[in-house]
Amino acid sequence: MNTESVLENMFAANPDGxxxxxxxxxxxxxGCGGLGSNVxxxxxxxxxxxxxxxxxxxxxxxxxxxxxxxxxQIGVPKVKALKDNLLAIDPDLQLYELQxxxxxxxxxxxxxxxxxxxxxxxxxxxxxxxxxxxxxxxxRDTIYVAVSGLAGIxxxxxxxxxxxxxxxxxxxxGGSDADESGTLASRVIAASAIQAHCGIMALLERA
Amino acid sequence: MQxxxxxxxxxxxxxxxxxxxxxxxxxSPEHVVAAVNGDIFEPxxxxxxxxxxxxxxxxxxxxxxx
Numbered sequence: 001m002n003t004e005s006v007l008e009n010m011f012a013a014n015p016d017g018x019x020x021x022x023x024x025x026x027x028x029x030x031g032c033g034g035l036g037s038n039v040x041x042x043x044x045x046x047x048x049x050x051x052x053x054x055x056x057x058x059x060x061x062x063x064x065x066x067x068x069x070x071x072x073q074i075g076v077p078k079v080k081a082l083k084d085n086l087l088a089i090d091p092d093l094q095l096y097e098l099q100x101x102x103x104x105x106x107x108x109x110x111x112x113x114x115x116x117x118x119x120x121x122x123x124x125x126x127x128x129x130x131x132x133x134x135x136x137x138x139x140r141d142t143i144y145v146a147v148s149g150l151a152g153i154x155x156x157x158x159x160x161x162x163x164x165x166x167x168x169x170x171x172x173x174g175g176s177d178a179d180e181s182g183t184l185a186s187r188v189i190a191a192s193a194i195q196a197h198c199g200i201m202a203l204l205e206r207a
Numbered sequence: 208m209q210x211x212x213x214x215x216x217x218x219x220x221x222x223x224x225x226x227x228x229x230x231x232x233x234x235s236p237e238h239v240v241a242a243v244n245g246d247i248f249e250p251x252x253x254x255x256x257x258x259x260x261x262x263x264x265x266x267x268x269x270x271x272x273x
């Protein structure tokens with residue numbers, strides 16, 4: 001069986017009309033930790049083929065409780081490890097890795113206007129706020145999904161989806177802080193799945 | 208002086224800055240995305256934004272985790 005026919009079958013169970021839209025989308029993932037690595041995994045399985053991903057860090061053992069990495073990848077830059085893991089799902093993806101610390105001074109250099117969808121997947125609250133200010137001011141036409149509040153062991157239904165504006169969706173319980181409450185795979189991955197789904201829905205709305 | 212903060216009416220003393228109400232809402236101003244009448248401000252500018260009658264203030268506080 002050649003690669004093309006494998007890929008045809010890969011999306012055979014997708015709901016009608018979804019695959020074509022996601023195949024055309026260009027997505028940026030800011031941060032490849034608990035949110036970003038799992039969002040990327042979900043997007044690729046849903047049909048997104050063009051993903052740019054940024055993270056300055058390397059995989060460490062304490063990431064493996066919730067992030068889409070493996071023991072053998074400890075010490076490897078997260079963007080490189082994630083790219084390898086995504087290509088293991090589908091070797092024909094268009095993936096662009098950026099091993100950089102994103103900050104207000106370089107957001108506009110790396111997050112161009114040509115992206116259809118940007119995911120805020122940082123772990124640091126100040127960085128989340130910085131990227132949100134940039135997106136709300138400079139990238140108003142781009143779909144933007146951010147997360148605030150995914151830590152601890154509170155009920156998963158406390159994670160809300162708030163449509164703050166036409167293109168800005170905020171996911172999270174708004175209060176649980178990872179520094180105080182820890183991070184558990186089930187809740188972090190639930191939040192990342194909700195985040196990915198919100199982005200997918202927004203892309204389908206536009207199609 | 209009456210303003211609207213996150214959809215609720217509030218009475219403030221004249222001269223109240225954006226920074227004054229952010230300090231009530233969050234431990235760190237850097238974690239807050241603040242808009243006044245739709246304009247987004249940087250944390251370094253919060254203290255210099257003096258609120259006016261009828262302003263609509265939108266505060267969004269981020270917590271860590273990802």
